[in-house]
Structures are given as structure tokens and as C-alpha cells.
Amino acid sequence: MTVERKREAVILLKTKMVSERRSCQLLMSRSTCRYRLKREPDAEFERAVKELAVRHPRFGYRRVHALFKRGNLTVNRKRVARVWQKFGLQVPARTQKKKRAERGGEMPAPVATRPNEVWTYDFVFDRDAAGRKLKMLTLIDEFTREGLAIQVGRSFKSEQVKEVLAEVGAERGFPNFIRSDNGSEFIARIVTEYLAVNKVKTAFIEPGSPWQNGKGESFNRRFRDECLRMEVFGNWREAAVIAETWRKYYNRERPHSSLNYQSPREFRRSWETGQALLREKSTGKLAIEMAQTLGA
Numbered sequence: 372m373t374v375e376r377k378r379e380a381v382i383l384l385k386t387k388m389v390s391e392r393r394s395c396q397l398l399m400s401r402s403t404c405r406y407r408l409k410r411e412p413d414a415e416f417e418r419a420v421k422e423l424a425v426r427h428p429r430f431g432y433r434r435v436h437a438l439f440k441r442g443n444l445t446v447n448r449k450r451v452a453r454v455w456q457k458f459g460l461q462v463p464a465r466t467q468k469k470k471r472a473e474r475g476g477e478m479p480a481p482v483a484t485r486p487n488e489v490w491t492y493d494f495v496f497d498r499d500a501a502g503r504k505l506k507m508l509t510l511i512d513e514f515t516r517e518g519l520a521i522q523v524g525r526s527f528k529s530e531q532v533k534e535v536l537a538e539v540g541a542e543r544g545f546p547n548f549i550r551s552d553n554g555s556e557f558i559a560r561i562v563t564e565y566l567a568v569n570k571v572k573t574a575f576i577e578p579g580s581p582w583q584n585g586k587g588e589s590f591n592r593r594f595r596d597e598c599l600r601m602e603v604f605g606n607w608r609e610a611a612v613i614a615e616t617w618r619k620y621y622n623r624e625r626p627h628s629s630l631n632y633q634s635p636r637e638f639r640r641s642w643e644t645g646q647a648l649l650r651e652k653s654t655g656k657l658a659i660e661m662a663q664t665l666g667a
Contacts, residue, residue, distance in 0.1 A: 373456055378404055416446070420454045429596045432460070437626035481548050481574065483514035486639055489574075490519065491550040491587035492557070494527065495594060499604040507614065508535060509594065513550070513586045515642070516627055517635040518618040519543070521594070523611035529559030536562070540569060550574040550584055593621070 372380075377398045384394040395401045423435045430438075432455040436448045454460075483489035492510040499505055506527050510520040519539045524531070536545075549566060551557040553575050566573060576583035598617040604610040626632040633641065 417454050424460045434626050437632035486515050487546050489513040489548045490546045491584055493587050495591050497599045499606055505607055505610050509591055511590045515635045515639040517622050521614045521618045523607055523614055525607055527556055529556045529561050532556045533562050533565050545569045545571050548572045548574050552576055
């Protein structure tokens with residue numbers, strides 16, 4: 372129960388001949404009950420918070436606060452939280468899936484330590500307005516969390532999977548590893564041979580063990596919650612356009628809690644900047660050591 376609701380309850384009890392002291396003993400401290408804001412609520416700010424909550428129904432107040440910071444608006448996170456609580460804003464509960472018993476296997480190697488080291492791909496399914504099946508191939512970089520591709524179609528063959536890999540690989544270069552389940556499109560000879568030619572090692576997860584592909588599952592869940600469940604697609608071409616628009620938004624603008632509320636692209640750029648500074652420092656240190664050695 373919010374503070375405002377408790378105050379209303381105190382007022383109601385007073386109309387029932389219950390003293391304020393006794394009411395506050397039951398609900399809240401008297402100082403809190405009598406406290407009044409020293410400034411009037413900012414209606415414009417409250418409206419902005421509610422608009423963002425409606426526009427991004429899967430976002431909580433922390434991520435909405437990150438959106439305000441991205442817009443160069445200095446605002447305290449607690450202020451956003453107060454508005455969130457005042458209007459009873461909350462993220463709709465996600466349907467809980469039945470947990471499977473673990474089989475004792477750990478997440479298969481490797482673990483990404485830099486951009487473009489480990490990719491992961493998987494399929495997501497949906498239906499258009501006429502009930503026809505949509506099949507979507509998602510491809511992400513596990514380190515930066517960037518969505519590298521979302522390809523939409525009615526069905527997918529291994530040749531199409533290879534084409535997506537070729538397109539992204541030509542733009543970014545190929546990773547050292549690629550993680551996936553044992554779907555027929557991923558274990559097909561045409562795909563495994565293409566990966567081998569480009570020196571990409573495969574990391575297949577165990578059957579029925581989606582937790583071994585946690586980053587891919589996380590991306591797919593957000594794609595479903597924030598895009599697929601928010602749209603009704605007339606056909607697969609429309610779905611492809613909307614999915615690509617969401618992918619660009621996800622990469623460039625969407626705050627990611629595990630990346631300190633940076634977008635994936637911002638995280639990659641900050642990582643690259645940090646690595647450049649480390650190289651510069653180590654080069655300078657090496658030059659000083661060489662100069663000292665020669666001087667000696």
C-alpha cells in the first residue's frame with residue numbers, strides 16, 4: 372500500500388471515530404501521515420513518465436530513468452520511482468515457464484571476452500494476422516549483446532542460414548565460435564562446412580538445455596515481449612520491416628541493464644575506447660623502459 376493510500380485510510384478511520392493517533396499506530400507514523408510536499412508535483416514530468424511507461428510496457432522505472440538520462444534530462448532515479456509508485460505503474464507479469472530439471476551440464480565453452488568472438492543464433496516463431504506461421508532467425512554478438520540480424524520468413528532452409536552468416540560475416544568479419552542448439556538448419560552440412568571454411572568453431576548446447584544459451588534466450592525474450600507481442604503483422608514482409616526497425620532501436624538506443632544501462636552499440640564503443648587507452652599506456656610504458664635500458 373502506498374503512503375498516499377495509507378493517508379486516505381487514516382482519514383477514513385477518523386470519520387469512523389478512530390483517533391489519528393490510533394490510526395497511525397495501525398498504519399504509519401504520525402510524522403509521515405502529517406508530512407506534506409514542500410513543492411507542487413510536476414505535472415509535465417509525471418506525464419512524461421507515464422508516456423514512456425505506455426510506449427515501453429516491458430520497461431521498469433530504472434530503465435525509464437535511463438531513457439531520461441539518454442535525453443540529457445537530469446533527474447533523480449528516486450523521483451521516477453515515486454511517480455511510478457504514485458500511479459501504480461508496473462511491468463506486466465511474465466508468464467512463468469515450467470522449470471526443467473538440470474542435467475548437470477555447464478554452459479558450453481567458450482565465454483565471450485571481446486566483440487566478435489562468440490555469436491549465437493536461434494529461431495523465434497510467431498503468426499501473422501491471418502494465423503500463418505512466421506519463422507525468424509536471430510543472430511547476436513554475445514559480448515556486446517548487439518543484434519546482428521533478424522531474418523523473417525515463412526520457413527527457413529540451411530542455405531538461407533548460410534546466406535545470413537555470409538552477409539553479416541562480410542560486414543563484421545567472422546567470430547571464433549558460434550553457439551546454437553542442434554536444429555536441423557544449424558547442423559546441416561552446408562552450414563557446418565561453410566563455418567569450417569571461415570574458421571568458425573561450433574558450440575552446440577545440449578538438447579533441452581536452453582539455459583546453456585542464456586544470452587540468446589534473453590535477446591529472444593526481449594524481442595518477443597517488446598516487439599512481437601506489441602504488433603499485429605499483415606504478412607511476413609511487414610514483420611521483416613518492423614523486426615529490423617526494432618533491432619536497430621535495440622542496438623542504438625535501448626538501455627541494457629547488464630551493460631550499465633548503455634545500449635549495445637554504446638557499450639561496444641566504450642569498450643573499444645578503453646582498449647585503445649590501455650594499448651596506448653602499455654606502448655608508452657614500453658618506450659620508457661626501453662629508453663631507461665638504453666640509458667643504462
